Amino acid sequence: MFPITETAIIVGVAIMTGGWIINSYMRMKMGYPLENSWGKAIYPKHDGEAVERVKLLSQENAQLRAELGSMKDRLANVERIVTDSGYHLTHEIDRLRESKTDKDVN
Numbered sequence: 001m002f003p004i005t006e007t008a009i010i011v012g013v014a015i016m017t018g019g020w021i022i023n024s025y026m027r028m029k030m031g032y033p034l035e036n037s038w039g040k041a042i043y044p045k046h047d048g049e050a051v052e053r054v055k056l057l058s059q060e061n062a063q064l065r066a067e068l069g070s071m072k073d074r075l076a077n078v079e080r081i082v083t084d085s086g087y088h089l090t091h092e093i094d095r096l097r098e099s100k101t102d103k104d105v106n
Contacts, residue, residue, distance in 0.1 A: 024034060033041035081087060 027034060036042055
């Protein structure tokens with residue numbers, strides 16, 4: 001085995017420290033909050049723009065939920081109409097009329 005010298009230890013610590021500095025710099029540059037050793041944000045961003053975006057997204061979410069609710073109601077009505085026995089009877093009569101006119105043409 002190779003003996004570990006003091007120089008190798010110093011170089012290793014320097015490389016790890018440099019990597020940590022570069023990682024922190026890249027995270028700050030990309031807008032990510034810095035984290036402690038437990039993964040929790042040290043200085044989370046609380047700017048007005050983020051709060052405004054959350055409000056807008058919440059409003060959009062509420063609108064989409066309301067639209068989804070109305071679409072479910074409409075779909076339930078269409079399902080009720082289609083499963084109605086009168087609809088099936090009318091559909092059968094129309095199908096028989098079409099088959100009768102097809103036979104008359106031939």
